[in-house]
Amino acid sequence: MLRLLLLRHAKSDWPEGVDDVDRPLTPRGAAQARDVGAYMQEHGLIPDRAVVSIAQRTRETWAGVASPWQEAPPVQFDDDVYAASARRLLQVIREQGGDARTLLLVGHNPGVHDLVATLAAERDRVPLAYPTATLAVLELPVDGWPEVDAGTARVERVVVKGSD
Known part of the structure; x- marks a missing residue:
């Protein structure tokens, strides 16, 4: 059994003249990210x-x-996660999961929300909206990341630490 944690970046700003990839978090977004991390620690979800996407807002969310946490796990900043579709994110998970039993992906909508919907075995467990700083915890009945497929995950919980 593998566990996949899908996190949409925290609330970001879009200052004039800044490219999308370089958008920073707002102060509220920085607080959301810390709240998510504290929740994950408290509930054994490290x-x-x-x-993590290469975008500034996802890097800041990750930080x-x-x-x-006492010790941060290895992190891969992957440009394939930036603006990725659910299909592309699934490919990234299959390729990047390695020997991890619990994998965290920090990305963007609509890809992250669409991936939750794609993987969920029970569609009624998929939230209608996926605001910033939302974390989905999925359990996958497989032994390796290359085996992850559509419609096989149990949505164990969805935690909303922010809202748009």
Whole structure:
């Protein structure tokens, strides 16, 4: 059994003249990220590995999430996660999961929300909206990441630490 944690980045700003990839978190977003990290620690959801989009807002989200932990797991900043579709994110998970039993992916909508919907065996467990700083915890009845497929995950919980 593998566990997949799918996190949408925390609330971001879009200052004039800044490219999308370089958008920073707002102060509220930084607080959301720390809240998610504290929640993950309190509930035993520390990943063995993290895959994070190259965007500034996802990097800052990752830094905030990992800040309360004693030791941060290995992280891969992957440009394939930025603006990725659910199909592409699934491919990244299959390729980047390695020997992790719990994998965290920090990305963007609509891809992250669509991936939750794609993987969920029970569609009624998929939230209608996926605001910033939302974390889905999925249990996958497989032994390796290359085996992850559509419609096989149990949505164990969805935690909303922010809202748009």
